[in-house]
Amino acid sequence: MTAGPAGAGAPPARGPLAGLLVADFSRILAGPYATMLLADLGAEVVKVEGPGGDDTRTWQPPVRDVGGEATSTYYLGVNRNKRSVALDLKDDGDLAAARELARRADVLVENFKPGGLARFGLDYETVAATNPAVVYASISGFGSGPGGRSLPGYDLIVQAISGLMSLTGDPDGSPYRAGVAVFDVMAGLHATIGVLSALNLRHSTGRGQHVEVDLLSSALSGLVNQTSAHVAGDVVPFRMGNSHPSLFPYEPLPCADGDLVVTAGNDGQFRKLCDVLGLPELPDDPRFLHNEDRTANREELRPLLVERLRTRSKTEWFRDIIGAGVPCGPINTVDQGVAFAREIGLDPVVTVGEGAAAVPSIRNPIRFSDTDADYRLPPPSLDEHGTEIRRWLTEGEETP
Incomplete structure (x- = not known):
């Protein structure tokens, strides 16, 4: 490695690439x-x-x-x-x-x-x-x-x-x-x-x-998945707003005071989500039994979830849904994103x-x-x- 032009009194370089x-x-x-x-x-x-x-x-x-x-x-x-x-x-x-x-x-x-x-x-x-x-x-x-x-x-x-x-x-x-x-x-x-x-x-x-x-x-x-859809699946992806082509729920959903992003990425998470929302019957409904079913029938499932989510604030739902082990999060501004990172100790x-x-x-x-x-x-x-x-x-x- 080659010594660089470090100025007099400058702090010495540290880290795994020091001297490069x-x-x-x-x-x-x-x-x-x-x-x-x-x-x-x-x-x-x-x-x-x-x-x-x-x-x-x-x-x-x-x-x-x-x-x-x-x-x-x-x-x-x-x-x-x-x-x-x-x-x-x-x-x-x-x-x-x-x-x-x-x-x-x-x-x-x-x-x-x-x-x-x-x-x-x-x-x-x-x-x-x-x-x-x-x-x-x-x-x-x-x-x-x-x-x-x-x-x-x-x-x-x-x-x-x-x-x-x-x-x-x-x-x-x-x-x-x-x-x-x-x-x-x-x-x-x-x-x-x-x-x-x-x-x-x-x-x-x-x-x-x-x-x-x-x-x-x-x-x-x-x-990634979008180019793979084309080269491996002969599909041309298209705009879906905030929806995901292969998962549901995996998008912002409206609560009483704003949207909450909810991402139930597998059957277990969906069952936990439904338990928190007070909809325990949905995971056993044949229309929503597996991810491919929920994705195919998203237009029927979405209003059922939204009806419950609209009864409380996004902050209340965020606390309870996260507590149940289902990924979710509010849509923040950049300053709120930085503040959230501080709150969870990421400095x-x-x-x-x-x-x-x-x-x-x-x-x-x-x-x-x-x-x-x-x-x-x-x-x-x-x-x-x-x-x-x-x-x-x-x-x-x-x-x-």
Whole structure:
């Protein structure tokens, strides 16, 4: 593993990836999310930005005042634990620094259009010629093949093309996108898995390799039962609102003061649900005996359940139904979701940094028995660490 440019007085990296150097040439979401996860686990991540900075620095509102500067919360959400250096790859000196960083890196992550870094000598083949141990991860929208390499890789476009939007929304309404860039996040997770897998193999071979992830492949994999319905069952899934194609009840159902999501995923859970609702006869009704029966006869079963649920509040039913061992939950706003995580002891928010530069952030979801995620640095301002990184790259490989 390669020592990184840790600044004087900076907290030492901990975690299972401590000592790993990641050159992050990515921007926006999929790549930065992947490199933040690696950084949380101890890797030293150098975020290489163009002179104008990561695009998401300008994606606002909302913003947070960080050290007197209004900073995009979108950018803050995926860039903690990194050091920023602004390099203009069209400048000879900056390009030399970028190439030297790539030569020293254990991992390089980029999401330029396929082939976009070749003109700078930063493509996989060129980097691997001087750094054969590098694990080089490329994230694109539609892959590096001739049919997809020129297509722009935005999450919303992939939500449309993959079929996700055709599944989202009311049955008689328009298709909707998901409320978050779900395939950017998924591709970032897949890239992280690919990087860690290649690093594990490197222990025995001494060589890195090129890891490629594209949003469309991540999308088709992530659509799981829906794409399986097509390729294995010759079915074209369609919008069902909040209903599930293969389960019932598995959707929001109205109570006296709002909806409660109820998910009785097997016959035993359905029987427990009916006991709580005071409908003990339903599980033995031939129309509702097994899941396939309940799914086929959902229009007959739904009003029977709703009639009982409307007699009490969603909070009261939530307490009793959960107490009976049947999964259910209220439909929360984001703030209520964070609050609920706090209530059950998940400690979802961590504060990174100190004083005016402190930034609240959502905790890394991975927990280890012997190590834990490490929150050393708040998201950097543009070129915040440029001087120390350039000095490190020109003066030698020892940590300053």
